[in-house]
Amino acid sequence: MTERSLCIVGAGLRGAVLLERVSASIGELLTGQDLVVHLVDPHPAGSGRTWRDGQPGTLVMNTVAAQSTVFTDATVQCAGPIVPGPSFLEWCEAVADGGTAAPGLPPALRAEAARTRDWSNPSRLLYGHYLRWAHARTVAALPPGIRLVEHGARAIAVTETGDADTGGPAWELQLDNGSSLSADAVVLALGWLPVTPSATESELAAAVADAQLDWVAPDNPIDQDLSRVRAGEPVIVRGLGMSFFDTVSMLTEGRGGRFVEREHGLDPHRLQYLPSGAEPVIHAGSRRGLVFRAKSHxxxxxxxxxxxxxxxxxxxxxxxxxxDFGRQVRPLIDADATAAYYETLARLRPHALARPVAQLLLALEAHGTSSPQWRQALAQGVPDAADRLDLAHVERPLPQSFASAEEFTARTIAAVHADAEQAALGADSPLKAALLSIGASRLTIVPLVEFGRLSAESFAGSYQDFQAFAGILGSGPPLFRSRQLLALLRAGIVRPLGPELQLRVQGGRFEASSPRVPAHTVRARTLVDAWLPLPAGRRSAEPLLRSVLEQGLARPFRIDGLETGALDISPHDNALVRADGAAHRSLFSVGVPSEDARIFTIIAPIPGVNSTVLRELDATARAALASIATTRGTHR
Known part of the structure; x- marks a missing residue:
């Protein structure tokens, strides 16, 4: 019996799903042959690095429980067999009912599973247990022809060893434990990767070293060493997105602080923060200057x-x-958001409209939001300007300058409070209906953007601007995180710095300021970067990725000559494209490293929606099996 070999590098969510998809299709595509699958990752298979055990229980998912799965369902239109399994929510319900064994699940997490509802934002700890359980389920159901070998190591280089058509393994991988392995096909499922410093960052690093300061560089928050942030001292935090909320949680709740409901006051949801005394004073800023908006409840x-x-x-x-994204696509996104706003307004407060909403929508569809005809129809149809949607203000809500730091802090508190109030209204907020439409459009526009459909100028300009804006609206924190932030702002634990954040090393300290908040400079000995670097192609610090690029086994994705940070891949199966433009037959890459080519790779599979992620992984698994089936391998 001939035994072939497949190596999957990366055993997080995508790597584990790939194994399940290989298991589902091997009987069809690799008949009469055995397959050894090497699964390479220093972290536990299933949860991988991001969702691994041992992280703080206060860190939660940004996705609700009902919108996560790793299994195919009847809606998934893929070539491989459908093998249903429980979504994350269904697994939580089964665990709570005792219908699913979850060995090693601590009592506290079992209780959390019982509390989880479809709209819950569970802890990452609990989600990691689901992913590891799903992987164990896949392993237990592997057909007799598959032998799995898990390597608790990191792949650092891959070398093409010969022509797979002539027999023998096509690839050799070097691991950081000194061992190596051979494979007929390789799939890279690498996820978020570190990047080498830019020139500006290198200058900053040199200044930091000279001044003996502490710089916590960008990374997954659970892999950042926040012990260097000292209690009671100021710390500068760059970034106000998803990672910011994690960082703040670890520096407050993670150090013994508590959030409690106020005993008095008219606002029943107003929280008070009770400090432990171990917190720093967190001075936070970014380019835009405001935190991501809360998801609606x-x-x-x-x-x-x-x-x-x-x-x-x-x-x-x-x-x-x-x-041209700015001319042909963005106006449609804005018009749909505007329609969602006025339809919701008409449902909730019909007296705000002087004419039927259908007439407004006809004018919107005919002329678009930037036309004088629309502005005239809006003035006639919605008499009170306070009832109208101003998307330009939503995108750029801050004035050009502030009189003082105190004024900017008050403006920040008011903005976060107003957004939390809208989020609490759920489906009864016209504004949040509009913002939901914009955030959700990121998935709708994928076929218009992927694999270079935009012009280079449009991709680098209006599209990237839109993605930054839509991320603020659609990738924000759960509502309770915004309420916690309000408590921290009111307590003075978190202090906003302002937009267009500027940073330098001066006089032995970091100095942070905003040109729009005059006469306000914060000095600190510690800087925390609360953001994750985007894929960087040639600037990747991941040895394996550098290996394939330096050998010409892969090339950066380009649009009309514009080199992006992504790896170039084949659209139908994720085969890596060589430096000479030819696609590999047996070397593939899935997920984040190809973000600018295959758009919106950051999402996880969602049940019941014909998941693009599951379809992509199924196609890659089958392509890898098909490539192995056509080689004349030898017994190993």
């Missing part, structure tokens, strides 16, 4: 967003050879 998974105009235009846009 619906008491259910977020409702679908119609996006009627954008979806109706998709067929015609897909026939275009090149698309």
């Amino acid at each position: 619906y008491g259910a998974p977020p409702p679908p967003s119609p996006q009627r105009l954008l979806r109706a235009a998709l067929p015609a846009l897909l026939r275009e050879e090149r698309i």
Whole structure:
């Protein structure tokens, strides 16, 4: 019996799903042959690095429980067999009912599973247990022809060892424990990767070293050493997105502080923070200057967003050879958001409209949001300007300058409070209905953007600007995180720095300031970067990725000559593209490293929606098996 070999590098969510998809299709594509699958990752298979055990229980998912799975379902349109399994929510329910064994699940997490509802944002600890359980389920169900070998190590180099058509393994991988392994096919499922410093960052690093300061560089928050942040001292935090909320949680709750409901006051949801005394004073800022907006609390998974105009235009846009995002796509996104706003307003407060909402929507569809005809229809149809949607203000809400740091802090508190109030309304907020439409459009526009459909100028300009804006609206924290932030702002534990954050090393300290908040400079001995670096192609610090690029086994993805930070891959199966432009037959890459080519890779599989992630991974697993099946391998 011939035994072939497949190596999957990365055993997180995507790597584990790949193994399940290989198991599902091997009987069809690799008949009469045995397969050894090498699964390479220094972290536990299933949860990988991001969702591993041992992290603080206060860190939670940004996704609600009902919107996560690792199994195919009847909606998934893929070539491989459908092998259903429980979504994360269904697993929680089964664990709580005693219908699913979860060995090693601590009592506290078992109790959390029992409390989890479809709209809950569970802890990352609990989600990690689900992922490891799902992987164990896959391993237990592997057909007799598959032998799994898990390597608790890191792959640091891959070398092409010969022509797979002539027999023998096509690839050799070096691991950081000094061992090596051979494989007929390799799939890279690497996830978020470190990058080498830019010139600016190198200058900063040199200044930090000279001044003997502490710089906690960008990384997954659970891998950052926050013990260097000293109690009671100021710390500068750069970034106000998803990682910011994790960092703040670890520096407050993670150090013994507590959030409690106030005993008095008219606001029943107003929290008070009780410090432990171990917290630093967190001075936080970013380019935009405001934190990401809270996700709305619906008491259910977020409702679908119609996006009627954008979806109706998709067929015609897909026939275009090149698309100008700012001219052809963004106006449709804005119009759909505007329609969602006024439809919700008409449902909740019909007296705010002087004419039927249908008439407004006809004018919107005919003329778009930037036209004088729309502005005239809006003035006539919604008499009170306070009832109208101002998307330009939503995107750029801050004035050009502030009189003082105190004024900017008050403005920040008011903005976070107002956003939390809107989020608490759930489906009854016209504003949040509009913002939900914009955030959800990121998935709808994927076919218009992926694999270089935009012009280079449009991709680097209006598209990237939109992605930054939509991320603030659609990738924000759960509502309770915004309420906690309000308590920390009021307590003075978190202090906003302002937009267009500027940082330098001066006089033996970090200095942070905003040109729009005059006469306010914060000095600190510690800087924490609360953000994750985007894929950087040639600037990657991951040895394995550098290995394939330096050998010409892969090349950066380009749009009209513009080199992006992504790896170039084949659209139909994720095969890596060589430096000479030829696609590999047996070397593949999935997920984040190809973000600029295959758009929106940061999402995890969602049940019941024909998941693009599951379809992509199924296609890659089957392509890897097909490539192995056509080689004349020898017994190993």
